[in-house]
Amino acid sequence: MSDVRDELASSQAREAHARKRWIDAIEECTAFEAAAVAARYLDNTLRSKRGKKTKKQQDETTEAKASHDMVAAAFKDSEAQVKSAEQALSTVKASTAQVQRRYDLHMATEKKRVEAAKRRAAEAEAYRKREEARQRRAESEQKRSEQQRPKAEKANGKGARDDRKPHSEENNSKRKHEEEPRRPEAPRVPKMPKVAVARTITAKEKQDWFEACTAAFADKSEMRTFPEPPVQPCRDAGCAAEKHARALKACKCNIREMFKSRTTLKLDRIKFHPDRFSSCADNVRTLMQQKAKEVFVVVNAMFQGR
Known part of the structure; x- marks a missing residue:
């Protein structure tokens, strides 16, 4: 200029x-x-x-x-x-x-x-705020669950203590029970154990992430951070073993979930090819290419039907 x-x-x-x-x-x-x-x-x-x-x-x-x-x-x-x-x-x-x-x-x-740079920054900031709000909600739910757990355990312990009656009271209760006519007992309905509902990636989170990627990839020379894909609990042993070796927080299963219903895998694999991130700044180019490669490997495998 x-x-x-x-x-x-x-x-x-x-x-x-x-x-x-x-x-x-x-x-x-x-x-x-x-x-x-x-x-x-x-x-x-x-x-x-x-x-x-x-x-x-x-x-x-x-x-x-x-x-x-x-x-x-x-x-x-x-x-x-x-x-x-x-x-x-x-x-x-x-x-x-x-x-x-x-x-x-x-x-x-x-x-x-x-x-355009201001717009991308605003979109990235909005995405960051949404992620922070989502994390706060998750932490709040976890704290509430942890607070309710001691109450349930305390209630169970109190019931057990009430069952342990003194010997004399137990004999009196037994005699009284023998004197009274037997009544038909109501069938006991066993309590169903509470099953923790695993968190899943929502369609809104998918849409927000793809929009953030589009905004960030518009000018790769200005990129400083790579949009992190949303994550959900994964029980795959291979993903757990690769946790510390990954550049992204999301594992292969999470990335596959993000692209599961996509009909543009051919374009997506080109979009996330590591060579397209060679124009990033020198201090972040390697990290950007590594993160893009982790997405590309999964999308390429999905495109080839593996």
Whole structure:
């Protein structure tokens, strides 16, 4: 951008210089024109005198004619200089206008790039806030579950203590029970154990992640972070073993879940190919390519039907 700005400033300076030359040429031409008029008037005046002229008068007439011819020639030269300066000014004006158009186009492109960067940053910030809110909800649910667990255990312990009655009370209760007529006992319904519902990736999370990827991949030279895919619990032993070797938090099963219902796997595998991230900044290029590769390997396998 600085090169275009410097070129525009240089072109404007050349235009100002050409304009000054043109104005100076006009002023010089005007002066020669006035001198030519004066010389012509003197020549005509001397020629119009009647009678025999003295040698001095003849010399003055000859000198006036020579002066008139010289001034007339200088006036013609000055007119030619004015035309030349005017042509040079027109050329410089055209060049300046061309540079100005290039500068305006460059500024418009730069403005669009800045707006796109701001938009990507806003989308990334919105995605980050959604992820933080989701994590807070998950942590809140986990805390609530942990708080309810001691209460349930305490209630179970109290019931067990109530069952342990003293020996005398137990005998009295037994005799009383033998004296009373037996009543049909209601069938006991066993309590179903509580099954923890495993968290699954929602369609909204999938959509948000794909939108974040589209925004982040628009200009890879500006990428500093790779959008993390949503995760859900995975019981695969291989995924657990590779947990510390992965660049992404999401395992292969999570990534496969993200692309399970996609009909654009052919385009997705191209989109996440590691070579497409070679334009990232030097300090993050390796990490970006590693994360993209982990997604690409899964998507490529799904595309090939493996």
